[in-house]
Amino acid sequence: MRTPKRLAVLRCLDWSAVVAAKNSTTPCAVIHAQRVISRTPAAMRYGVQVGMRRRHAQALCPDIEIVAHQPSRDRTAFDAVVRVVNELVPLIEVSEPGLIVFAARGPSRYMGGDGPMASKIVEALKTSVADSRLAALLVGVGVADSRLAAQIASHASAMASSSANLFVPYVVEPDKTNEWLAPQSVRVLGEFASINRETISLLERLGLNTLHDVCALSESVLAGRFGELGVELHRLSRGDEQYPLAVVPHPPEHLCIEKFDEPVSDQQIIINSVQRMAVAFTEYYSVHGSVCVRIVISFESESGKRSERLWYRPQGLTTSAIIENAKWQLEAWLASQLAGDISGDPESHALENYALENYALENHGLVRVQLIADEVRTDTAQQLRLWGGSTQTDETATQAIGRLSELLGSSAVQVAKWQGGRDVLDSYELVSATHAQTIGSASSHEQISAQKWRGALPNPSPSVVYSEPIQVQINDQFGKLLSVSARHELSASPVSVIIGSTHYKVNSWAGPWPVEERWWDSARSRRLVRLQLVCEKITADSALQILAMLAILEHGEWTVAAIYS
Template sequence: MSSPQQPPRCAVLHSPAWPLIAAIVHNPQIYAPAQPLAVFDAQRVSCCSPAAWGEGVRLGQRRRQAQGACPHLVIVPHDPERDARLFEPVVRSVGTLVPLIDVATPGSLLLATRGPSRYVGGDDALAIRLIALATTGVNALGESLDIEAVLSAGGGMGVGIADGRIAATLAARSAAHRGTPIVVPGGSSATAEFLAPYAVKVLVSVAGCPPQLIDLLGRLGLRQLGDIAALSPTHLVDRFGSIGLVLHRLASGTDDTPPATVPPPADLSITRVFDDPILQLDMLVFAAKSLTDELGTYFHERGQICTRMRIEADSEHGETSHRVWYRSQGMHSSTMLDRVRWQLDGWINGADPPSAGITMLRITPTEIRSDAGTQEGFWGGRSQADETAARAITRVIGFLGPQGVTVASWNGGRDPRQVYDMIPVADLGSTAAAGEQLLLRPQDDSLADPNLWPGSLPTPAPAVVFHEALSVAVIDQRGHSVSVSGRGLVSAPPATLTLKGANHEVVAWAGPWPIEERWWDERSRRVARFQLVVQVPDGQRAYLVEVFAGNWWLTAEYA
């Protein structure tokens, strides 16, 4: 078994919560550094500000959990294009020192230190210089803002320098939390010693390892990178196959690139020259789609996938935008097109846009590996589980008929029972039947904004909405049923909730939220809703109740 080559020395600049920095700079009137801010991706917290962290918000929490920990949490929309566009000035600022920069994701970039380190006087000086250049780039986005406060809201900027991408990335993440750069001494032994205490789960985010593999390693007792590095590579290969060798190299810091990497053909670069210069982003992206589709087809036919590519664009006046993009999981045609869009958007709509239209666009794959068939998760594309679920749905429809299988479809409304409707899968057409769309959501998150539905309940929404409301009684201290006048005035504070013959003390309440719908129609209804927290034998529970025509109904329960 051949010994791996020593990985090149790398520097990584990393911002833990760059989407928050981008949001504050983009909309300073809406978002402030001192606010508890959080970004949700796939309904889970992907990043949050220190103020939100102090209130109990944690990464990976669901929206309901985060808002329960911090009721006044300010939700920042997930917008990768905004993040990439506003990261462009930072990349250009660092590019004044280093011509070739590898951008992994907005908020994180990598560069080789061999030349720059000698130029500025060593790794320590390079780390300080990179922080200064990144700060200059952020300052160009909002000169009137308190840049230190803005960077603090995003977790700061960290620089890590080490041998290999993995060690440098982990060093940069630790540096952002510590507040000072981290320089790991060179050599495989020093790198392995630095990596040893890290949990194995970090390989999911920094190396693209499947979560199922990391879970298996944990069940086998391999919970830290040092545990894997201490094993023999032969034993890991016997147990896991070729991926075992990759795991050992990752954990020991001797290699952080897939062993199946193949050199790209010299003629694989694809160029599009425009006779008439183009400055409209949509037209450029449309032209780029044919290039990315051609590359995607080329790799698919050969069982390969691109993990690193260079995108170049030239303007009529000789201005250029050159970027290298990397994704450990590989890039299909749609993923390539996203990178093209991000780069061009950041250049054309950035702080230093080209003075003329774009005349040339070139995409060059620089790193290709064999496609191992890795499937993305539910939120990132179709997987084998999606295919299995689609076939199962088709079989169930065959047993129960087209009306027997339904999915939730977003409808909107003031009542939790109206926000989603259950509609037959068959009515959604072949796309849903193929498993590509099993839950319909509003295309624009702003459509779900409670401010667009006067009289709607404040967030978070109830966890359980009863299909049929339960008849209850809400009594005041004198034993009279609580009522609500036409002006929305409550006769007396609720004191007792009677549910299924049992009385429960009301320890807190809020409301009413009155609704009067279709006042011009004979089907009009006037409803007033309350949130009640009641005492039960096993603790407390929160309910949503409503009074309609003098009768009280329990319609939902909060988690």
């Protein structure tokens, strides 16, 4: 039997909201696609929850500061935390901003046990990260035998620390992970192991409410019902790791090294060479039918300083993901080098007007870049084409997309993914192109499921859809605001629409069509009425402009959600 590996997870609760807030006491929420994805402890006290609609959050807490989601901001701010932890623990894995995973056995033995180790790291964080915004940050550390258990434990630890007002680590005893996980609800799989909502809800409807229930079934039964996902579910619930973290570095299966004869000090050149290496790297593995899920990227400077970091993506690292990670690491490293230089050198105040990055690179030109595969698994479900590889156009397009994401950052280059819904905005989700699993091929599953929901608007759909609906006034013939009764009847015929300072005359309309969604869930429920309007307006040059729009009445306010352009 394999000896279980101890894993520690350090979690900074609601990292993106804490970083986005102006100071530690303001309530602040980070919004993505009209939903709260993170909020500060101050906002939590008002009852603002993750997943709430923006309006709902504003209704609960009128002074709440609303910030748009911006992954790069989270990442840059998180580097300070990574640096502190990295001083105490050599090899750490940054899965996402706010979450650090590392092997616990070595550090624990050095620092005298799991609990003291966790306290020590958190103490170091509190003392050395000098950022006033982080005063309210809730940090939790969980130690367990599996990634899932450690994640849940870290969350529990953060919550316990907030109520007790001092740091409490949560340690699951060795070999007890299985029993500890058993009473947990299956919802933790969705929250911490990114199993999708439909599967979770299906499990609940099958009567499998806790991980114990899932675990009690035999693996083959689950595999028969869910396929590969079933095996994964069983593995997660019994607290096993598919690929345990390697504590002792094993000989790499494949590594790419690029040595520069002369120290290179242009960041762009380094990134370009990483790009070349990443292409060769992923190609090597795809030829062998496998995919690299964990990679060590290492930079070495002229003066012998090194930056090594571990990167993990459970779906496998694509070329663009490797480049992005390398870029993140390089920037962070340069920043830290610079900070070290300035603190060590009292005369460096002259540097203030100097381009900081260039300075760092000039003094620390790179001589070596390495990519080392740390963990490789067989490529399971990403075979794209029957006839070996994609076409030439697909290849050039993928390259161009990689280049674009490099130019603009991955969040500015997006591809669409079907998710379904009644709202014109909801039916497709935009995901960043670097995180998309299969660019250029619609899976058969997607083609089947991409059908309209019952209650969705009839074809044709509007070609201009506003992510932030525009406030309008819709009046009847007496200039009174139009309302809709409880029986979904209009109070009168709409006659005029006022958008900003422009008046439109209503020619005709269709509706009202009511939508009532998720009435059982107070945080996510929606109640609204939709109306199609055909309006006209005489423009300045006495031409007639005809405009068809989709108006929505929600919370007593009319908005224009889309235009049929």
